[in-house]
Amino acid sequence: xxxxxxxxxxxxxxxxxxxxxxxxxxxxxxxxxxxxxxxxxxxxxxxxxxxxxxxxxxxxxxxxxxxxxxxxxxxxxxxxxxxxxx
Numbered sequence: 001x002x003x004x005x006x007x008x009x010x011x012x013x014x015x016x017x018x019x020x021x022x023x024x025x026x027x028x029x030x031x032x033x034x035x036x037x038x039x040x041x042x043x044x045x046x047x048x049x050x051x052x053x054x055x056x057x058x059x060x061x062x063x064x065x066x067x068x069x070x071x072x073x074x075x076x077x078x079x080x081x082x083x084x085x086x
Contacts, residue, residue: 031075
């Protein structure tokens with residue numbers, strides 16, 4: 001019985017690890033797409049990207065938030081969480 005469970009867990013982990021890697025890595029690379037969704041109205045390009053990351057990070061550094069670095073960290077953590085689930 002133990003052998004069958006070991007084989008089953010190996011099969012599941014061998015399929016889920018690449019899926020988790022692809023999803024997690026894809027989520028990290030999608031930051032330029034996700035960040036502008038959180039930007040203020042009327043911002044485009046680099047301003048929308050910067051504003052979106054700062055919003056996700058809890059606000060600007062001057063306002064007491066984590067800024068763009070915090071936004072990048074949050075998006076990376078979400079990608080890592082998704083990768084760890086799969």
